[in-house]
Amino acid sequence: MTWVVLAIIVWAGAWYLNTRLANSPLAETRAVKLAVPAIFGLTLIVVWELLVRGLNVPPVILPPPSAIAAKFATSIPILWTDFVQTFVKGALTGYIIGCGSAFIVAILIDRSPFLQKGLLPVGNFIAALPIIGTAPILVMWFGFDWQSKAAVVVAMVFFPMLVNTMQGLADTDQMQRDQMATWNASYWQTLRKLRLPAAMPAIFNGLKVATTLALIGAIVAEFFGSPIKGMGFRISTEVGRQALDMVWAEITVAALAGSAFYGIVALMEKGVTFWHPSQRG
Amino acid sequence: MKSVLPILTVVAAIVVMWYAAAIGMNAKWAREQAARQGVELGFTELVADTWSQDRPRLPAPHQVLEELWNSTGAKILAGKTWSKRSLIYHGWITLSATLAGFAIGSLAGILLAVGIVHNKAMDMSVMPWAIASQTIPILAIAPMIIVVLNSIGIQGLIPKAIISAYLSFFPVVVGMVKGLRAPGREQLDLLKTYNASGAQTFWKLRLPASVPYLFTSLKIGMAASLVGAIVGELPTGAIRGLGARMLTGSYYGQTIQIWSALFAAAILAAGLVGIIGMIEKLMLRRMGVRT
Numbered sequence: 001m002t003w004v005v006l007a008i009i010v011w012a013g014a015w016y017l018n019t020r021l022a023n024s025p026l027a028e029t030r031a032v033k034l035a036v037p038a039i040f041g042l043t044l045i046v047v048w049e050l051l052v053r054g055l056n057v058p059p060v061i062l063p064p065p066s067a068i069a070a071k072f073a074t075s076i077p078i079l080w081t082d083f084v085q086t087f088v089k090g091a092l093t094g095y096i097i098g099c100g101s102a103f104i105v106a107i108l109i110d111r112s113p114f115l116q117k118g119l120l121p122v123g124n125f126i127a128a129l130p131i132i133g134t135a136p137i138l139v140m141w142f143g144f145d146w147q148s149k150a151a152v153v154v155a156m157v158f159f160p161m162l163v164n165t166m167q168g169l170a171d172t173d174q175m176q177r178d179q180m181a182t183w184n185a186s187y188w189q190t191l192r193k194l195r196l197p198a199a200m201p202a203i204f205n206g207l208k209v210a211t212t213l214a215l216i217g218a219i220v221a222e223f224f225g226s227p228i229k230g231m232g233f234r235i236s237t238e239v240g241r242q243a244l245d246m247v248w249a250e251i252t253v254a255a256l257a258g259s260a261f262y263g264i265v266a267l268m269e270k271g272v273t274f275w276h277p278s279q280r281g
Numbered sequence: 282m283k284s285v286l287p288i289l290t291v292v293a294a295i296v297v298m299w300y301a302a303a304i305g306m307n308a309k310w311a312r313e314q315a316a317r318q319g320v321e322l323g324f325t326e327l328v329a330d331t332w333s334q335d336r337p338r339l340p341a342p343h344q345v346l347e348e349l350w351n352s353t354g355a356k357i358l359a360g361k362t363w364s365k366r367s368l369i370y371h372g373w374i375t376l377s378a379t380l381a382g383f384a385i386g387s388l389a390g391i392l393l394a395v396g397i398v399h400n401k402a403m404d405m406s407v408m409p410w411a412i413a414s415q416t417i418p419i420l421a422i423a424p425m426i427i428v429v430l431n432s433i434g435i436q437g438l439i440p441k442a443i444i445s446a447y448l449s450f451f452p453v454v455v456g457m458v459k460g461l462r463a464p465g466r467e468q469l470d471l472l473k474t475y476n477a478s479g480a481q482t483f484w485k486l487r488l489p490a491s492v493p494y495l496f497t498s499l500k501i502g503m504a505a506s507l508v509g510a511i512v513g514e515l516p517t518g519a520i521r522g523l524g525a526r527m528l529t530g531s532y533y534g535q536t537i538q539i540w541s542a543l544f545a546a547a548i549l550a551a552g553l554v555g556i557i558g559m560i561e562k563l564m565l566r567r568m569g570v571r572t
Contacts, residue, residue, distance in 0.1 A: 015402070022402040033405065040406035061429050118287030122295075128500070128554050129547040130508045133523075136531035136539050141306075141338065215418040223424070223515050224531055235421060239428045247425050255417040262416035 003054025007047045014043035063245040071245040072252060078234070079253050086231040087257050089146035090218035094153025099210055101154070102161035103203070110169055110191070120166055127159040135221040144225045152221040157210035164206025168199030201276050204269035211261045219254065299342055300332070306339040307331035340537045348541040368545050374522040375510050376549060378438050382445020383506040387499060389446070390453030397454070398461040398487070399479070408458065414451045420444075423512050441513035441522075448509040449502030456498025460491025489568060496561035503553050511546060523549075 018036050026032050045065045051057070052064040059067065072079070109115040135152045142148035172195055180190045222232025231250050238246040273279055304327070311330040315322045322330065332341040340348075352368040363370050393411075397404045423444045430440040464486050472482045514524030523546045530539035 018406050019402040022405045027401070027405070036402070036405040037407075037409040041410065060432060114287050115291070116287075117284045118289075118291035121284060121288055122291050125551065128504050129550050130504070130511055132508055133511060133527055133543040133546050136527050137536065137543070140531060140534070140536070212416055212418060216420050219418055219421050220512055220515075223512070224528070231421070236424050239424045242428075242432070244425065244429070247422075251421055251425075254421050258417035259413055 001054065003050045007050035007054060010043060010046050010050065014039055060242045060244060063248060067245045068248040068252065072249040075246065075249060079249060081229050082231045082234050082250065083253055083257065085146060085227075085229045086149065086218050086222065087215070087261075090149030090221070090230070091153055091214040091261075093146070094150035094218065095157060095210060095214040097150065098154035098157035098214075099161045099207060102158045102206075103165050106162055106165035106169060107191075109166075111187070116166060120163065123159045123163045123166070127163055131156045131159075132217060132220050135217075136224045139221060139224045144227055146230075149218045149221045149226075149230075153214045153217040156213045156217040160209050160213065161206040164202050164209070165199065168202030168206075169195055171195075171202060172198045200269075200273045201278070204265065204273060207265050208262060208269070211265055212258060215254065215258050215261065296342055299339075303337065303339045303341045304328055304331045307334055307337045310334065310338070336534050336536055338536065340540050344537055345540045345544055348537045349544055352541060353545075368523075368526070368541065371521060371523050371526050371542070372545050372549060375441075375507070375514065375524065375546070378441035378510040378513065378522075379445050379503075379506045379549075379553070381438060382442035382509065383449050383503055385442065386446035386449035386506065387453045387502050390450045390498075390502070391457050391495070393450075393454050394457035394461060395483075397458050399483075404458075411451055411454045411458075415455065419447065419451075420509065420512055423509065424515070427513055441510045444509040444513040445506035448505040452498045452501045452505065453495075456494045456501070457491060460494025461487045463487075463490045463494065492564065492568065493561075493570070496557060496564075500554050500557050503557055504550055507546065507550050507553065 018039055021027065021032050021036055021039075024032070048062075049064045049066060052062055063071075109119060132152070134155050135148075138151040138155065139148045142151050176194060176198075177190065180194050185193070219232040219235070222230045223236050226233040231254055234250050235247055238244070238250070270279055308327060308331055311327055311334070312322065314330075331337070333344070334340075337344070349368065352366060356362055356364060356367040356369065361367060393407070397408055426444055427440045430436070430443070468486060468490075469482070472486055477485070510522070511524040511527075514522040515528055520529070523542045526542035527539050530536070530542065
């Protein structure tokens with residue numbers, strides 16, 4: 001019971017602290033902007049720990065964060081093999097192939113307004129479908145190993161990336177293109193010097209959306225069959241063995257990998273599209 | 282309507298490529314079967330065979346459509362709409378979980394967004410996490426939710442609806458916060474000069490301004506809900522629902538069954554998103570938004 005009371009006190013205290021911080025004159029500073037969500041996150045973890053202990057929640061339903069952290073620390077080798085299998089081999093390969101080919105296709109059909117008019121609505125339509133459902137088919141075609149996971153990722157990221165690139169390439173106005181024409185710029189010169197740089201914000205938008213899709217695709221595809229390693233495999237088998245601390249450790253890895261992947265792409269975006277209003281801040 | 286011809290061309294090209302791919306992928310099996318029976322296959326026979334195998338590596342479009350019809354329309358005509366082999370039955374199982382989860386998730390998302398817009402502490406604490414949640418594969422905890430709820434005796438619709446709910450929750454929060462913040466300084470100032478209360482500002486300015494953003498995120502949330510319900514059907518060896526059809530199909534090599542379940546899921550997704558789009562159009566027109 002003391003644990004539960006303690007949890008309520010921690011919650012109330014953190015809430016009071018955050019309210020004070022958010023309404024203080026310092027609220028606009030960078031430190032406070034980082035501190036407030038950090039306090040909130042930490043409070044959630046502490047309250048989780050205290051409630052699990054106080055209410056005697058069995059570990060097969062919800063393990064406390066301390067147990068998850070302990071499991072994480074002791075099984076780093078396994079987590080690392082799973083990470084390499086799912087993220088580096090499956091998700092990253094598929095991400096590069098899928099986004100790369102979508103980019104190339106967008107450039108190839110750039111000169112055909114007819115194909116664009118057809119592909120844009122079709123691509124938009126397909127991007128809204130549950131592509132993850134192709135996983136069982138692709139696992140059947142490409143086998144259990146990472147190749148099939150990469151194929152699922154390619155299928156998932158291709159159309160969002162294609163649509164974004166095509167929209168980006170249309171992101172110049174008549175005046176800018178007229179300017180290039182008065183300089184007697186060729187098609188490729190216009191593409192390289194004007195339209196591709198102008199397309200970069202949209203292209204990076206597609207690349208960022210694709211990071212999450214890639215990780216989801218690689219993990220879920222492993223539910224349909226995989227060798228005895230990989231994050232999706234580990235999650236589904238450890239769930240079956242009721243070793244939930246391992247499942248949570250694996251989810252932590254997935255969350256870290258996902259946000260790091262997104263963060264790296266966002267950093268690259270910052271470097272490439274430094275001129276865009278949204279980046280100048 | 283000018284784009285009908287290009288769209289049809291692209292779709293026709295996809296169908297042609299599909300048929301061609303079906304020949305390529307199924308030819309090996311067809312040749313092996315023919316060699317076993319000691320007959321030589323001519324080109325036309327080979328093509329005919331690759332388009333009509335029972336368990337092809339890639340079923341031809343007409344085979345998938347035929348299976349779709351056999352498991353939906355034909356079942357209705359035979360009066361077996363709710364039989365275990367009917368895709369309408371499996372589709373309904375998935376659809377009900379999707380809709381229940383979507384309703385819970387988007388409603389909770391809207392409420393949280395209202396809280397975020399009106400409470401600065403909540404905004405600063407929760408909003409970064411809501412945005413960060415879109416970069417991590419939260420779908421990965423789906424199997425755990427199913428199994429844990431199963432072990433405390435909750436089965437069927439509710440676990441899948443919970444997955445659908447949390448998948449649609451975060452996009453709606455982020456979109457709705459953006460929408461509620463859409464009114465500019467001058468609009469808010471105008472209401473201030475009218476001496477409008479906080480509630481009046483909310484109902485007369487913020488809420489109407491957020492509607493376009495809300496519908497955009499509802500479409501994303503709906504698509505995510507459906508994916509959640511389908512993935513939620515995978516881990517426990519469920520026997521009902523579109524996800525279960527895919528899984529059993531992949532266990533028994535019933536490729537046509539997988540493809541028809543996939544198509545049913547795609548039709549469901551397109552239909553659901555289309556319905557939201559129609560409501561959006563009607564509502565925006567009623568509100569006097571010029572398109």
